[in-house]
Amino acid sequence: MVAMQPIDIISGTAIAMEGDDIDTDRIIPARHLKALTFDALGTFVFEGDRTNAKAAGAVHPFDAPEHAGASVLVAGENFGCGSSREHAPQALYRWGIRAIAAVSFGEIFRGNSATIGLPCVLLTPEAAAQARAVIAADPTAEVTVDLAAKQLRTAGRSWPVEINESLRRRFVSGGWDSLGTLAEGTAAAADLSRRLPYLNGWQAA
Amino acid sequence: MAATLYRKVFDQHVVRELGEDQYQLFIGLHLIHEATSAQAFAMLRERGLKVGYPERNVATVDHIIPTDDTSRPFADPQSEALMSALEQNTGSFGLRFLSPERRENGVVHVIGAERGLTQPGLTIVCGDSHTATHGAFGALAFGIGTSQVRDVLATQSVIVNRLKVRRIEITGELAPGVSAKDVILYVIHRLGPKAGVGYAYEFGGPVIDAMSMDERMTVCNMVVEGGALVGYCNPDETTFGYLRGRPSAPQGEDWDRAVAWWRSLASDPDAEYDDRVVFDGAEISPMVTWGVNLGQSVPVDGHVPGPAADASGEAALADARAFMGVEAGQPVAGIGIDVAFLGSCTNGRLSDFVEVAEALRRSGARVAEGVRALAVPGSQEVRAQLVERGLDKVFETAGFEFRQPGCSMCIAMNQDRLNDGETAASSSNRNFKGRQGSPTGRTLIMSPLSVAAAAVRGAVADPREVFGITG
Numbered sequence: 001m002v003a004m005q006p007i008d009i010i011s012g013t014a015i016a017m018e019g020d021d022i023d024t025d026r027i028i029p030a031r032h033l034k035a036l037t038f039d040a041l042g043t044f045v046f047e048g049d050r051t052n053a054k055a056a057g058a059v060h061p062f063d064a065p066e067h068a069g070a071s072v073l074v075a076g077e078n079f080g081c082g083s084s085r086e087h088a089p090q091a092l093y094r095w096g097i098r099a100i101a102a103v104s105f106g107e108i109f110r111g112n113s114a115t116i117g118l119p120c121v122l123l124t125p126e127a128a129a130q131a132r133a134v135i136a137a138d139p140t141a142e143v144t145v146d147l148a149a150k151q152l153r154t155a156g157r158s159w160p161v162e163i164n165e166s167l168r169r170r171f172v173s174g175g176w177d178s179l180g181t182l183a184e185g186t187a188a189a190a191d192l193s194r195r196l197p198y199l200n201g202w203q204a205a
Numbered sequence: 206m207a208a209t210l211y212r213k214v215f216d217q218h219v220v221r222e223l224g225e226d227q228y229q230l231f232i233g234l235h236l237i238h239e240a241t242s243a244q245a246f247a248m249l250r251e252r253g254l255k256v257g258y259p260e261r262n263v264a265t266v267d268h269i270i271p272t273d274d275t276s277r278p279f280a281d282p283q284s285e286a287l288m289s290a291l292e293q294n295t296g297s298f299g300l301r302f303l304s305p306e307r308r309e310n311g312v313v314h315v316i317g318a319e320r321g322l323t324q325p326g327l328t329i330v331c332g333d334s335h336t337a338t339h340g341a342f343g344a345l346a347f348g349i350g351t352s353q354v355r356d357v358l359a360t361q362s363v364i365v366n367r368l369k370v371r372r373i374e375i376t377g378e379l380a381p382g383v384s385a386k387d388v389i390l391y392v393i394h395r396l397g398p399k400a401g402v403g404y405a406y407e408f409g410g411p412v413i414d415a416m417s418m419d420e421r422m423t424v425c426n427m428v429v430e431g432g433a434l435v436g437y438c439n440p441d442e443t444t445f446g447y448l449r450g451r452p453s454a455p456q457g458e459d460w461d462r463a464v465a466w467w468r469s470l471a472s473d474p475d476a477e478y479d480d481r482v483v484f485d486g487a488e489i490s491p492m493v494t495w496g497v498n499l500g501q502s503v504p505v506d507g508h509v510p511g512p513a514a515d516a517s518g519e520a521a522l523a524d525a526r527a528f529m530g531v532e533a534g535q536p537v538a539g540i541g542i543d544v545a546f547l548g549s550c551t552n553g554r555l556s557d558f559v560e561v562a563e564a565l566r567r568s569g570a571r572v573a574e575g576v577r578a579l580a581v582p583g584s585q586e587v588r589a590q591l592v593e594r595g596l597d598k599v600f601e602t603a604g605f606e607f608r609q610p611g612c613s614m615c616i617a618m619n620q621d622r623l624n625d626g627e628t629a630a631s632s633s634n635r636n637f638k639g640r641q642g643s644p645t646g647r648t649l650i651m652s653p654l655s656v657a658a659a660a661v662r663g664a665v666a667d668p669r670e671v672f673g674i675t676g
């Protein structure tokens with residue numbers, strides 16, 4: 001098993017993203033799926049939205065100087081929906097994001113984020129709105145995602161966050177390498193495979 | 206105990222419980238394509254690992270492949286690099302590669318079914334969210350990311366949570382000119398793009414029962430646009446009829462035993478669901494998206510919505526309208542298009558093209574001046590059958606370019622893409638901002654027949670009127 005760094009407390013400045021249903025095509029456009037490695041993806045996070053914002057004379061949060069170096073992202077509902085591309089959490093991670101708190105997540109995005117050590121935690125809609133307002137009012141405020149206490153904290157306020165308990169324990173203990181966990185089940189998987197009709201010559205299940 | 210197909214297939218594939226509703230799930234079939242696998246193979250190499258169950262992993266190339274000049278090396282060096290990486294990786298790890306060289310390639314979700322690799326009762330994954338397509342056969346199929354592709358290659362398993370199950374019944378019958386695509390667009394419109402988060406969608410009822418496998422695949426394909434990871438139909442005679450005789454389907458005595466097992470997996474009549482919704486098939490019209498998510502659709506005789514009653518709802522609508530360049534209250538019929546795209550894993554199968562070709566031939570209609578129209582078959586097999594029936598000529602006569610198979614303009618990773626500010630009528634599945642290759646390109650999602658109608662008129666139009674379909 002590959003021992004990983006425990007992930008328990010993530011602190012830094014935060015970006016609050018408005019809007020729901022932010023899909024992975026927006027987080028990283030498909031042309032970057034042609035890269036043979038994930039290394040350079042950080043530069044291209046939200047590339048299309050950033051280009052469009054610039055053209056309209058606006059500043060996208062990922063270009064705003066006050067957000068440079070942010071490590072927490074707070075979002076609304078269904079964040080990371082759409083395409084299964086792991087390039088999306090990879091791009092966010094490589095840009096510098098180390099934890100995401102949202103009302104809900106695209107299922108595959110959440111799983112992908114977990115495998116690369118980027119925890120996705122759930123907030124209630126009220127908490128997400130309040131946290132986003134606090135961050136918008138003071139982009140320099142330190143925001144903490146605390147997986148040990150299951151809290152999001154900033155500016156003297158705190159909100160409870162939800163995360164699957166088994167995953168949370170693996171993050172906090174440094175045992176979050178999914179391949180390591182799965183490899184522990186190798187013998188059990190082989191046993192099971194012998195019971196599956198399509199692998200055992202169609203004997204009755 | 207009465208159970209759903211989801212529950213039965215899931216339980217039969219649990220390797221072990223990891224606690225708190227997380228499971229190690231065995232994977233019966235892993236499909237691989239070039240755009241999400243290169244890094245996974247690299248990670249395997251880094252850790253010095255082999256592929257655990259090579260015969261349960263099958264690869265093809267679809268996302269980056271050109272649909273005009275497919276000679277090697279590909280004109281685009283990055284595409285060529287991904288293609289060579291896939292050839293090398295499948296070669297050195299001993300995996301089957303359905304290759305363009307042998308004319309076996311196609312969009313991964315089209316060829317899985319076509320070859321009979323997709324079967325009821327399998328757990329199927331691919332580094333691609335539209336893996337849900339395979340649920341049409343009563344498989345438990347879902348998309349995964351690249352690190353999970355690595356995990357499956359190494360251990361033939363993934364870590365998952367169990368989903369809730371929502372039964373979606375479509376009663377009655379569909380009116381003529383209304384297709385499976387309209388059914389799923391309607392469902393997403395009614396339930397919204399996030400209603401499926403945490404759910405598997407089970408489809409049933411008379412409309413689904415009457416559908417062909419091609420149509421069921423179109424329905425299951427797009428559950429992910431409704432927020433669901435998994436969509437499925439229960440296996441029945443239509444399923445078995447489709448599979449019988451396909452290259453990878455069981456043969457002889459195995460066939461009978463397989464069918465018996467498959468039948469046993471269908472949801473029991475008294476199975477309990479976490480939620481249940483019923484829609485009347487007769488209420489469904491041809492649907493068209495006007496916005497930037499798949500919930501933002503209306504019937505073809507409808508209007509762009511707005512303003513919404515609540516401020517945050519209106520903010521989202523206004524953003525979508527601004528991006529799409531449409532006004533609240535504007536009829537969707539008549540929105541001009543520059544490009545018509547027929548194809549993708551949603552609607553790139555034989556019956557999709559046959560339906561459109563027949564409508565074009567019957568009506569003698571031609572693509573409107575100034576519209577670039579592409580017909581991109583979902584696989585070599587689909588293409589070969591169309592050519593055999595002479596339907597390639599029908600498309601060409603009508604003014605479509607008839608191309609080689611691939612994902613093409615669904616995702617625009619090859620040369621097929623929108624120019625800035627262009628609008629496409631597309632039979633694919635996503636209208637997200639920038640999806641078709643330009644950050645300012647716009648996508649209107651609709652059925653193949655509606656795409657053809659839009660191509661002919663140069664603007665969104667009711668296919669029933671354009672092609673004289675009456676009921």
Ligand code: SF4
Nearest residue numbers: 335549550612615616
């Ligand atoms: S056709 Fe489109 S949605 Fe389907 S696999 Fe290809 S890119 Fe993905």
